[in-house]
């Protein structure tokens with residue numbers, strides 16, 4: 084069989100960001116202000132700092148306003164809640180994102196629930212999770228949305244496809260499964276207690292791997308011609324270097340069987356921020372009634 088088509092997340096995310104920039108310019112002209120995204124970072128986690136910087140840069144590049152709030156690692160729950168309340172009330176803020184993970188001393192669930200669902204651009208608030216589940220319009224988690232957009236880039240209709248999502252986290256696995264159900268896939272959610280996982284994955288026309296285990300999904304688990312979306316980001320040791328990033332799928336093996344596959348890096352990763360910008364613009368439009 085021919086090698087799988089490579090799904091270029093970087094290029095697809097770039098095109099999406101261009102589109103959003105057009106929408107953001109129209110919004111700013113009509114509203115008399117740019118759409119605004121507030122990002123809250125608590126503590127000094129190096130990976131979080133990199134993400135936040137990158138989010139801020141891309142927000143500004145798309146013609147939106149980025150506001151960053153930094154709190155020390157030992158910030159009190161009450162201070163963080165007060166900041167969220169202030170951002171909820173601020174009319175020039177359309178989206179609020181609290182960078183996760185939060186320090187252990189803070190209650191992340193309470194913080195997420197404190198965000199106005201209309202500004203919850205991460206889509207993690209239970210109201211948005213519930214709306215997604217019931218099929219009502221909602222702000223949808225960014226990485227799951229990115230996965231579905233990548234699958235649709237090679238198969239515009241996913242109707243009737245057998246989809247297997249490996250992983251059931253609230254931020255990736257479950258929302259991906261809901262989105263695929265809304266696309267009329269027949270969805271199986273697999274997890275660490277699933278029996279005969281390779282056989283379950285072999286049924287799939289579309290596989291989404293969101294596990295966090297380097298190269299766990301092997302080439303001989305993949306149905307010939309299937310679409311493979313690899314969410315995993317795992318750093319593995321490499322002689323003498325910083326290590327290299329690999330996904331949850333054994334890429335080279337799967338590539339010779341699949342119909343289309345996302346690489347790591349350069350697949351799902353770049354879509355996450357692009358979808359965050361999309362959600363910010365959508366939240367701005369809905370809050371103000373400006374299409």
Ligand code: NDP
Nearest residue numbers: 226250251252255274275293294295314315316351352355
């Ligand atoms: P979690 O650790 O929250 O969830 C992992 C899921 O995988 C769990 O449901 C777990 O099952 C399941 N799992 C673990 N081991 C196995 C196994 N041996 N067989 C089958 N299932 C297993 O991870 P996340 O969902 O947050 O993230 C998953 C991956 O995606 C990570 O690599 C993460 O870095 C990456 N990621 C990438 C993003 C991006 O922008 N590209 C964004 C977010 C995450 P159980 O529930 O039974 O424990």
